[in-house]
Amino acid sequence: MSEVVSPNLAVSTVIFRLRPGADGTSELALPLVRRIRAPYEGRWALPGGPLTAHEDLAQAASRTLLATTSLQPRYLEQLYAFGQLDRSPDERVVSIVYWALVASDEAERTIENDNVRWFVADELPELAFDHKLIVEYALWRLRTKLEYSQIAHGFLGETFTLAQLREVYEAVLQKPLDPGNFRRTMEGSGAVVATGERLSGTRHRPPQLYKYDTSVNPADQGPLSHLTAPCTLVPANPSTTSFRTTTHASASGVSA
Amino acid sequence: MSEVVSPNLAVSTVIFRLRPGADGTSELALPLVRRIRAPYEGRWALPGGPLTAHEDLAQAASRTLLATTSLQPRYLEQLYAFGQLDRSPDERVVSIVYWALVASDEAERTIENDNVRWFVADELPELAFDHKLIVEYALWRLRTKLEYSQIAHGFLGETFTLAQLREVYEAVLQKPLDPGNFRRTMEGSGAVVATGERLSGTRHRPPQLYKYDTSVNPADQGPLSHLTAPCTLVPANPSTTSFRTTTHASASGVSA
């Protein structure tokens, strides 16, 4: 109803994590917060809030994220600005939406309650505003970008096995991948490098641990890489997986 | 200096056209407008203006575009929202930037004067604000997207020869393409369809005229295709090239 010249500006974020699913594989999940005022009171919505005068857009995304869900993402990128006239029933609101990835261990720290909850990405309740459309777009971007960039490690800890990495791809793309070809592709891209350590405690041959080669930053970000993806390099917490790591460098390592 | 909670919201557009270059090939050009007030008075800047309360983001882009350069683009898509704190010296301004393509004949209608001028894309003057960065990003997007989508016809008229289409690719990607392979790729993608007409008046074998198959809309837009690219389908004006078209359907046509 307001006749202000400059519409209200808000920032929201679609956050993704992977969590163990029912059938042994991982499934995509995202956190929603329940609205506590009109419009759409009681409905689930994306975490977000108004942009304040002295913060960046990405800063605003991080801040509202932390405030509503207490999450700190490992990857954060702008998704799209939504400004349809009718997206909010009363006032005119333009939302600049970000999307983010968090590692599983970080996601565990969420305090879930009546107003904050993780939902499986393709079993969402009715959402407020146009948030359903926004989530669909974010999902499309995630799936598309996974195939030509190195964002997958946003879901993982500092080190990981190629099987874990493959599981990320399989969960997001929703299709099985050939382990042999996957290994070759990953090692061939140079984006991933063996640490020399191995993971023991599995009931089979201990797999090698890998980490991302941060020096390799292929041209998939564009001239805005320094602007859009400052959070890509946020170091992960030490892995809190239930496996132990041993350090007997094997002969078959790629680069020691 | 303003302490408003909601920053000012502006919309700008990076518009591209192709025009005949010095060496016989085409070159990318974009229109800039001269600023007539502080800050950056006298500097060249992207066309744009404030978002008003009763218009869409894309509408605002179209409106300001028409007002400042009297251009109507054939393709319009959101590029990015720029919101750095220091991008304007005095007030806080968040700019939602679009990028657009116009056909050559449409571009001819620009009324160039002291305050509106086309510049070759990689020979720009000093620009106001962060517009240099914005143009670089738009250029990157154009070049990237050209390779996996069907936006090239945004530069062309309703019908065109494959040589004209190839010229678009060569000018934007700045590298020569093999005519034979280009033809096969284009025909194989199904995005382009022969009209049956041919272009006469050249001093060699008359090439076939093609048009875009509008029914083919591959999944390169995402769930927002209906939202982001409403201008993609704007029909072009009848071709005003200096060639004549004849209509003798030849036997070697692909589909009549």
Place this chain on the structure above:
DNA sequence: GCAAAAGTGTTGTTTCTACACCCATGT
């Protein structure tokens, strides 16, 4: 030994690339 996943090798298919060559028109 057996199961199970790690890791390597191989083969056939598809796609890409370079380039040769014929075709149809204007001059």
Place this chain on the structure above:
DNA sequence: ACATGGGTGTAGAAACAACACTTTTGC
């Protein structure tokens, strides 16, 4: 006839996909 780009054919290279097979651990 000849120059010029339109249009087609094709052989080699590279990338991809499917799947067999060997290795190393826990049990």
